[in-house]
């Protein structure tokens with residue numbers, strides 16, 4: 001079913017749900033001004049100093065030139081500094097307080113869900129404001145932008161650290177995908193919001209949910225690779241659609 005707004009039937013599904021899981025992608029942050037990777041918009045930022053993002057955010061480059069990787073991340077952090085969560089992020093933070101179980105799974109590293117007040121979050125691809133020691137692997141907040149020290153040094157052992165994000169050619173952090181899979185399998189209602197659903201393993205989560213019996217609702221201005229599988233696609237912007245579920249109805 002393809003809709004353009006939250007109908008009474010959809011609202012009833014939402015109101016009756018007990019265990020909800022949500023997968024978000026770059027599209028939830030689009031209305032805050034964060035560029036998406038795909039699906040229209042300005043993709044010029046994904047080339048920097050003549051290098052594509054796949055090379056800049058890669059396991060190879062962090063091994064050979066961590067300073068350059070940090071310069072690239074500093075540039076991206078600089079773009080995020082003044083951005084604020086939008087109505088979609090805030091709605092999800094409110095949803096969390098309504099259900100018996102609620103898990104927010106995000107592919108985004110921008111931290112806007114946390115800023116909006118979400119608590120129970122699985123950040124599949126890490127967080128751009130965190131660093132991880134290249135030697136002892138401990139993680140710590142690194143919010144200074146621009147960085148005073150490049151690479152920043154581990155607070156525990158003093159060794160160089162890297163951004164605590166998943167780079168191209170790397171696995172997801174240990175255990176996190178398993179937790180996301182578990183939440184998806186337990187959900188009776190699963191939302192897939194603002195993701196083109198082409199990057200795996202994240203894109204397999206709506207499939208897991210569907211196979212485990214959940215109703216799956218997609219929210220995106222465009223149909224995607226996952227639209228064929230979902231029960232409902234709501235064509236629209238996250239910041240406009242998500243608040244409709246918690247709007248007082250007269």
Ligand code: OAD
Nearest residue numbers: 025026027030036037038039107194195196199220237238
């Ligand atoms: P994409 O950039 O692939 O997809 C963004 C999706 O958001 C598209 O389907 C758009 O139609 C949709 N969209 C745009 N504006 C929207 C709005 N206002 N409301 C709702 N949806 C909107 O982003 P992801 O699927 O998140 O990985 O990309 C997945 C991964 O690809 C990223 O996490 C990143 C990248 O490689 C890593 O960096 C490891």
